[in-house]
Amino acid sequence: MASTETTETTSDASAKDGLGGLEAGLDALETTAVGRPPLRQTLLNKVLPPVVAVAVVLVVWQGLISLKIVDDPTKLPSPADVGNEFKDAWLSGTLLDYIWTSISRGLLGFLFALAIGTPLGLLVARVKFVRAAIGPILSGLQSLPSVAWVPPAVIWLGLNNSMMYAVILLGAVPSIANGLVSGIDQVPPLFLRAGRTLGATGLKGAWHIVMPAALPGYLAGLKQGWAFSWRSLMAAEIIASSPDLGIGLGALLENGRNASSMSMVFEAIILILFVGIAIDLLIFSPLERWVLRSRGLLVRN
Amino acid sequence: MATAIAEAADVESVEHAARIESVSKSFSGPAGQQLVLDDITLDVAPGEFVTLLGASGCGKSTLLNLVAGLDRPSAGSITTDGRPALMFQEHALFPWLTAGKNIELALKLRGVPKGERRGRAEELLELVRLKGSYGKRVHELSGGMRQRVAMARALAQDSRLLLMDEPFAALDAITRDVLHDELTRIWAETGVSVLFVTHNVREAVRLAQRVVLLSSRPGRIAREWRVDIPQPRRIEDAPVAELSREITEVLRGEIRRHGQH
Numbered sequence: 032m033a034s035t036e037t038t039e040t041t042s043d044a045s046a047k048d049g050l051g052g053l054e055a056g057l058d059a060l061e062t063t064a065v066g067r068p069p070l071r072q073t074l075l076n077k078v079l080p081p082v083v084a085v086a087v088v089l090v091v092w093q094g095l096i097s098l099k100i101v102d103d104p105t106k107l108p109s110p111a112d113v114g115n116e117f118k119d120a121w122l123s124g125t126l127l128d129y130i131w132t133s134i135s136r137g138l139l140g141f142l143f144a145l146a147i148g149t150p151l152g153l154l155v156a157r158v159k160f161v162r163a164a165i166g167p168i169l170s171g172l173q174s175l176p177s178v179a180w181v182p183p184a185v186i187w188l189g190l191n192n193s194m195m196y197a198v199i200l201l202g203a204v205p206s207i208a209n210g211l212v213s214g215i216d217q218v219p220p221l222f223l224r225a226g227r228t229l230g231a232t233g234l235k236g237a238w239h240i241v242m243p244a245a246l247p248g249y250l251a252g253l254k255q256g257w258a259f260s261w262r263s264l265m266a267a268e269i270i271a272s273s274p275d276l277g278i279g280l281g282a283l284l285e286n287g288r289n290a291s292s293m294s295m296v297f298e299a300i301i302l303i304l305f306v307g308i309a310i311d312l313l314i315f316s317p318l319e320r321w322v323l324r325s326r327g328l329l330v331r332n
Numbered sequence: 333m334a335t336a337i338a339e340a341a342d343v344e345s346v347e348h349a350a351r352i353e354s355v356s357k358s359f360s361g362p363a364g365q366q367l368v369l370d371d372i373t374l375d376v377a378p379g380e381f382v383t384l385l386g387a388s389g390c391g392k393s394t395l396l397n398l399v400a401g402l403d404r405p406s407a408g409s410i411t412t413d414g415r416p417a418l419m420f421q422e423h424a425l426f427p428w429l430t431a432g433k434n435i436e437l438a439l440k441l442r443g444v445p446k447g448e449r450r451g452r453a454e455e456l457l458e459l460v461r462l463k464g465s466y467g468k469r470v471h472e473l474s475g476g477m478r479q480r481v482a483m484a485r486a487l488a489q490d491s492r493l494l495l496m497d498e499p500f501a502a503l504d505a506i507t508r509d510v511l512h513d514e515l516t517r518i519w520a521e522t523g524v525s526v527l528f529v530t531h532n533v534r535e536a537v538r539l540a541q542r543v544v545l546l547s548s549r550p551g552r553i554a555r556e557w558r559v560d561i562p563q564p565r566r567i568e569d570a571p572v573a574e575l576s577r578e579i580t581e582v583l584r585g586e587i588r589r590h591g592q593h
Contacts, residue, residue: 327471
């Protein structure tokens, strides 16, 4: 018996060496190294196309003016006029004020929406009664344009910042909550079972398994929530202008219309677009891409 | 798991990693109550390696879920020595965590203090020969590596019983073969009891000390074989092939019965 044991252990040890080498070989064959593409390629693939698109728009715009196809500055100002409007606002120091007034409102409102939408989404996702009660309403609210909330908000709250925040919340909370709900609904049941066998049940399960697993859906909801926040805010600023409210981008647009200054209207539209894109590009897209990439969910061609 | 009444203490300290006593399970389906498992009685001794073998519909995964405590039997009782660890056919690793952090989560949920987790996780990775893969993301690992990390995570639970639900079924033949050797080695090194579910007869014979054949619809224990072929075995060894042939014949007979109604 003793002799068989020794032969077994020696053959086992030699097999171990062979097995370890075999496994290392298999591992090397089956994994492919993935790295980030070089900076030059990123610039070429990601930055160049939008720059070209903007340049084409500018050329066409200038062409319309130069070739006198549209010869009415009250309808279409030249790019140079709009540029001057930016320069004047910059030199008088008001440009950043306009932007900051709106961004600070937008982001603060969005943070409120986040604080309300997240627990609401959790409740709807996890409590059957709540889901049956307000789930459909929450989805329905997403299709209601938030401009519709401006008149009642003005009547209830008056012409002030609270009314702006109310409109932002009504626009963004449903998006954020719905994003979280669909994120949680799409958590693979296998993860929940695996979590349970590891001992992650109840709150531990929610924290260690459900929330991280639902993160991609949640982030998509946040991204959409921001877009809704920004749109609702602009609607509110355009409709409800009052000297007490300060001049944000929406008010700038309205002022341009009242002054029949098409170049000011263009300035405001460009700024609104710019801020909306910038926030998405600087905050939400990198966050979303980081989450997807770290999970291997981002397909790179 | 404590479905058993306090009788367990009276049994003269017969040690077992799992004791399945007259367990039946039925689900309510479109055709009324459907009996999936019928009066299963099976013990797994400490350190024993048992494979549950059966065709589709024999309820082997259902039985494993019951032992894991993910579901309750309709009748009978199951007692286990602590909470068993469970490995699935899919690796079930969490993609938001690295390989090492997946293992650490299991340690954390078991109550291992923070300072010890990292070192223990590295040890377990070394056990499954994935030293240096601590910081790897799940999608950066090959199928075989994922199952080894999953094995390390299951071992991190420090259970006396490891339940495996066709864990190698989705792997290619070469990798599966290597993982058989790996599992045999780890089983010998750790002394953990294993209840391994498969529909692959040779795999069952290659790995187990005891092969339990379940019949289908409803699942009943049809027959049992002791496998006395010494480890390390290879799947192509003559004694493995010979016993596999015998078991396959019985399994085919069981399957044929279903075509006769």
